[in-house]
Amino acid sequence: MTPGIHLQQTLSRATLAVGEEPQLIYVLLEAHAEGVAQQLPKLPLNLCLVIDRSSSMRGERLTQVKDAAARIVDQLGQDDYFSLVVFNDRADVVIPAQRAINKADMKAAIAQIEAAGGTEMAQGMALALQEVQRPFLTRGISRIILLTDGRTYGDESRCVEIARRGQSRGIGLTALGIGTEWNEDLLETMTASENSRAQYIATAQDVVKVFADEVKRLHAIFAQQVQMSIETRPGALLRSLDQVRPFIAPITIVEEAERRWAANLGDWPDTGVQGFLLEVVVPPLPVGDHPVLKLTLRYHLPGANLRDQTRELLVRVRLRPAEEVAYHVDATVKHWLERLVAYRLQASAWKHAAEGRFAEASERLHMAGTRMLNVGDIALAQTLQQEATRILRNGAASEEGRKRIRFGTRGLMGPVASDERETTT
Amino acid sequence: MIVCPNCAARQLNGTIFCAECGANLIDSGPPESTRELDVGAVESHEHAPVSGLPPANDTQPAHMVTLVVVSSRRRIEVDLSDEALIGRADPTRGILPDIDLGPFGGYDAGVSRRHAILSYRDGKYRVEDLGSANGTFVNGRQIAPMCATPLQHGDEIMCGTLLLRLEVRNRQR
Numbered sequence: 116m117t118p119g120i121h122l123q124q125t126l127s128r129a130t131l132a133v134g135e136e137p138q139l140i141y142v143l144l145e146a147h148a149e150g151v152a153q154q155l156p157k158l159p160l161n162l163c164l165v166i167d168r169s170s171s172m173r174g175e176r177l178t179q180v181k182d183a184a185a186r187i188v189d190q191l192g193q194d195d196y197f198s199l200v201v202f203n204d205r206a207d208v209v210i211p212a213q214r215a216i217n218k219a220d221m222k223a224a225i226a227q228i229e230a231a232g233g234t235e236m237a238q239g240m241a242l243a244l245q246e247v248q249r250p251f252l253t254r255g256i257s258r259i260i261l262l263t264d265g266r267t268y269g270d271e272s273r274c275v276e277i278a279r280r281g282q283s284r285g286i287g288l289t290a291l292g293i294g295t296e297w298n299e300d301l302l303e304t305m306t307a308s309e310n311s312r313a314q315y316i317a318t319a320q321d322v323v324k325v326f327a328d329e330v331k332r333l334h335a336i337f338a339q340q341v342q343m344s345i346e347t348r349p350g351a352l353l354r355s356l357d358q359v360r361p362f363i364a365p366i367t368i369v370e371e372a373e374r375r376w377a378a379n380l381g382d383w384p385d386t387g388v389q390g391f392l393l394e395v396v397v398p399p400l401p402v403g404d405h406p407v408l409k410l411t412l413r414y415h416l417p418g419a420n421l422r423d424q425t426r427e428l429l430v431r432v433r434l435r436p437a438e439e440v441a442y443h444v445d446a447t448v449k450h451w452l453e454r455l456v457a458y459r460l461q462a463s464a465w466k467h468a469a470e471g472r473f474a475e476a477s478e479r480l481h482m483a484g485t486r487m488l489n490v491g492d493i494a495l496a497q498t499l500q501q502e503a504t505r506i507l508r509n510g511a512a513s514e515e516g517r518k519r520i521r522f523g524t525r526g527l528m529g530p531v532a533s534d535e536r537e538t539t540t
Numbered sequence: 541m542i543v544c545p546n547c548a549a550r551q552l553n554g555t556i557f558c559a560e561c562g563a564n565l566i567d568s569g570p571p572e573s574t575r576e577l578d579v580g581a582v583e584s585h586e587h588a589p590v591s592g593l594p595p596a597n598d599t600q601p602a603h604m605v606t607l608v609v610v611s612s613r614r615r616i617e618v619d620l621s622d623e624a625l626i627g628r629a630d631p632t633r634g635i636l637p638d639i640d641l642g643p644f645g646g647y648d649a650g651v652s653r654r655h656a657i658l659s660y661r662d663g664k665y666r667v668e669d670l671g672s673a674n675g676t677f678v679n680g681r682q683i684a685p686m687c688a689t690p691l692q693h694g695d696e697i698m699c700g701t702l703l704l705r706l707e708v709r710n711r712q713r
Contacts (some may be wrong), residue, residue, distance in 0.1 A: 127554070127556065130553065134553065136541060136551045136552070136553055137552060137553075138552060138554040139551075139552040139553065139554040139555050140554055141556065155639075360613075388613075396552060442566075444556060444566055446606060446615035446616065446617045447613065447614050447615045449556055449615075450615050452556055452557065453557065456557040456562050457562075459562070461560045467642070478561070479561075479562070482561060482562040482563065483562065485562075486557070486562060489709070490565075491707060
C-alpha cells in the first residue's frame with residue numbers, strides 16, 4: 116500500500132429534508148496513517164527539555180521530573196539529539212545538545228539538579244531555543260518540552276515572543292504545568308500554534324507517563340506540515356473547524372479566496388486518529404445528491420522523501436422530500452460535538468466572568484457540566500458544577516478547578532487518554 | 541429556524557446544541573420550526589434556571605443505551621425497549637440484526653450473523669450468546685451460550701474479536 120493519510124467522513128445527518136431555509140450539518144473528519152508503520156524509517160528527534168527548578172519544585176515534584184527526564188534519555192535512539200536546560204532566577208544548560216549516545220553521563224547530570232530560587236522562564240526558554248537550534252538536521256522533529264509549577268513575573272511577553280520565534284522555525288512547544296500555581300493563560304498563549312500544546316499535570320505521579328507519552332508520540336510522527344484546504348459550493352458556508360481528536364483544539368482558518376479556506380494542522384503521528392469537526396451551512400437545494408465541500412489535505416512524508424502529497428475528499432449531502440426523511444442524528448458525530456460544545460461553553464464562561472457577569476458565567480459552566488455528564492466524564496461534570504456554584508457565590512473559580520476545567524474539557528489533563536486506533540480488530 | 545427552548549436564541553435547522561447557551565436541541569423530540577412553535581411557552585422558560593445535574597431534557601430512558609465500538613470509537617445507539625439482536629446483516633438469508641456489526645469490521649472479527657441478544661428487563665441489562673462460532677466475552681471472560689449474563693455501565697462485550705463497550709446514560713451515581 117502506498118503510504119499516506121486515509122480520510123473518512125461522517126455527517127450528522129445522512130439525509131436532509133428539502134426546505135426553503137439554510138440548514139446546518141456537522142461533518143466529522145477522521146484521518147489516520149495507512150501503509151506507513153512498516154515502510155517508513157523513524158524521523159530523528161531533536162528534543163530540548165526546559166525544567167523549572169525554583170524552590171517550589173523541591174521534593175516529590177523534582178524527584179518525579181528527574182526520573183521522567185532520565186527515562187526520556189532511555190527512550191531516545193542514537194540518531195536523536197537531546198539537551199537539557201534548567202531555570203530559576205537564572206538559566207543553565209545542564210546537557211548541551213548532543214546525540215543521545217553517552218546516556219550514563221546524561222543521567223548523572225540530571226541526578227544533580229537541585230531546587231532553589233525563583234522562576235524566570237524567559238531565560239530558560241531563550242537558552243532552550245539556542246540549544247535546540249544547534250544540531251543540523253536535514254529532516255526530523257525539533258521540539259522544546261517545558262515544565263513549570265509557578266508564575267514567572269515580568270517576562271511573560273518575552274516568553275511568548277521566544278515561543279513564537281521557535282514555532283516560526285518549525286520548533287514546536289509542549290508546555291506542561293504542574294500543581295495549581297502556574298499561569299495557564301501564559302502557557303496557552305505560548306502554545307497557541309500548530310505543533311504546540313499545553314497540558315495540565317495535576318499530580319506529580321503523572322509526570323513520568325506524560326513525558327514518556329510525549330516522546331513516544333514525537334517518535335511516531337510521519338507526516339509533516341499537514342495543511343487542509345476547503346472549498347465550498349456557492350451559497351454554502353464553513354462556520355467552524357475544530358480539532359476534536361486526540362484532544363480539542365480550535366483551529367485558525369483563513370479565507371484565502373472566495374469560498375476557499377485553509378488551515379495548518381501541523382505534524383501527525385502514525386498512531387491514533389486525528390479528528391476534526393466542521394460546521395457547514397447548506398443552502399436550500401433541490402432533491403438530489405449535491406457536493407457541498409471539497410477537502411484537500413496536503414502534507415510531506417519526509418520518511419519516504421515524498422513532498423506535497425495530497426488526498427481529496429468530496430463531502431456530499433443527500434436531499435429528499437421532507438415527508439421521506441426521518442430526523443436522525445449520527446451518535447458518533449453528536450458525541451464529539453458534545454465535547455466540543457462543553458469546551459466552548461467553559462471558554463465563554465471565563466470571558467463572562469472576566470467582565471463581571473457571574474450569573475452568565477455560572478450558567479455556561481452548569482451547561483458544560485451537563486454536556487460532560489452526557490459524554491460520560493462524571494468527575495469533570497462535578498468539577499464544573501462546583502465551580503459554577505463557586506463563581507456565583509464568590510465571583511471567582513478556584514485555581515485548581517479552573518485548570519481542571521480548561522484542560523479537562525480539551526482532554527489535556529494528566530496523561531492524555533490513549534486514542535490508539537487498533538487496526539487488527 | 542429553530543428556537544432554543546432554553547435561551548430562545550434562533551438557530552439554523554439541523555443545529556444539535558444551541559450555539560448561544562449549549563442546550564440540547566434534539567433530544568426533546570424532532571425540531572420544531574418557528575411557525576409551529578408556541579412563543580409564549582418559550583418565553584416562560586427564559587428565566588428558568590439552567591439545568592443542573594442531571595437536566596430533564598437530557599435524561600434518557602433506561603432502555604436507551606450506547607454501544608461503543610472500541611477500535612473505531614463509533615457509537616451505536618440502541619433501543620432496548622425490545623431485545624436487540626447483535627450480528628451481521630445477510631439480506632440473502634433474511635437476517636437483519638438490530639445491531640449490525642458488518643459495517644464495523646464484523647466479518648473480519650468473526651462476528652456471527654446471529655451472534656448474541658442484548659436486553660433490558662426489570663432494571664437489568666443482559667447479554668446472551670446465541671451459540672456463535674467465535675463466542676461472546678464480557679470483560680474478557682467468555683460467557684456460556686444460551687445463558688443471559690448481567691451487564692453494567694462500562695462493561696466490555698467482545699463478539700469474536702470485536703470489542704464493544706456498553707454505555708448507560710441514566711446510571712446511578
